[in-house]
Amino acid sequence: MPGLLNAMEGFCVIGIVIGVGYVAARMRIGGPSAQMVLNRFSFFVSSPCLMFAILSKEPIFEIFHSSIIVAFFSAVLVGALFLMLNKLFFHLGPADATVGALNSLYLNSNNIGLPIATYILGNGALVAPILVMQQAIFTPVGLTVLDVTTKGKVSVKEILKQPLHQPLLIGSLGGILVSAINAKIGWFPVLHGTKPLKQKGDRPAIFTVAVLKNIVMPIIAFLLSYFVMGFRGATLYACVVLAALPTGQNVYNYAARYNVGLTFARDGILMSTMTSPIFIAVIAALLS
Structure with missing residues (x-):
């Protein structure tokens, strides 16, 4: 019962935020470009900074918990199941089948996953391994297949550049790096020594x-x-x-x-x- 109440409270918080955003959009608060500005600010600034702040202070061994194995194989098996069903029933082409597999296994680990992990599960760091796994493994594999099936060749340069266009991934990896350094040296290296009124x-x-x-x-x-x-x-x-x-x-x-x-x-x-x-x-x- 407490878990259900926590989940309802979390969804209530998320729902209120979505509702406020909807009302603000309908009332055109901030002008016609406000939605684009806020989306870009969230994508390029606030969400990456939030992930960095969360992960940099999280113990490194708790970030990469063994539960990532469950997430990985759950995603792989679901994607494989879609490809199997496509072979038997849908008969989509290779490119469409790849998109279908990605649709089946890819999680919204940032816009939806981050607030759910924060407000319902109580730990935003839980989505970090999934985000890194998707961006470091599933996305390059999916892009490679799409390159081959649509262009007939692989653009290695574009695939390698792809993570550079993901600020949330960069923020997460930066936080993980700081967490690893923290575990090694025994103190938090970012803004170390800046405790107010220390002197x-x-x-x-x-x-x-x-x-x-x-x-x-x-x-x-x-x-x-x-x-x-x-x-x-x-x-x-x-x-x-x-x-x-x-x-x-x-x-x-x-x-x-x-x-x-x-x-x-x-x-x-x-x-x-x-x-x-x-x-x-x-x-x-x-x-x-």
Whole structure:
């Protein structure tokens, strides 16, 4: 029963996302090109980054679990079964039969598999072996057969280039590589040593920076606006809210340019960004 409830909750989450996307598309939120932009962003950026983030922190031996054997042979047997049935009943040509076999064995491991693994199974990394298996084995084999049956020759170059056009595969392989390095060296190599407020000696200065930026500056802005400039209403409100904005990211870029105060700049920006919404909310409550 708990498993059924988890599955229903997972499908509910996925359904809500799909429903919101449908409504947004019908209402043309974002304009006529929004769907294409979001699809491309998901395909080239967000999904690969998500797979990288999931797999890079997953123990390498848990990524390639022995259950991949089940997935592999299930797919191979289903594909072979379709080819057998085609031979007996459908009599499709070689190219169409190949497409039919791929239709039978190929899983939607990214658009559907990833959210299902994340929200229903509780582990997005479960789809990674299937994704790699399909892109590294089934796709090259299928493309080779299609090349032979449609062109009469094999385009080795195109087949070898195919994985380069799969950002999700690249993100997954990158995550797996980081996971393997992690298992070897014993610590997470990406952004290692960037734990916020790690340098205790800088903490007083970092907290001071956050207080100055998010509290003192808005107070000064209020005093100048109200008593010196005579601002009231929306103008006063805008001046104080803008003064409470968090520290700009460019400060870190400047520190990196001269290779000084990198940790200090990063932690100051982080602290300011985390606390700024609180003080802006207070300002809104007092002045809006």
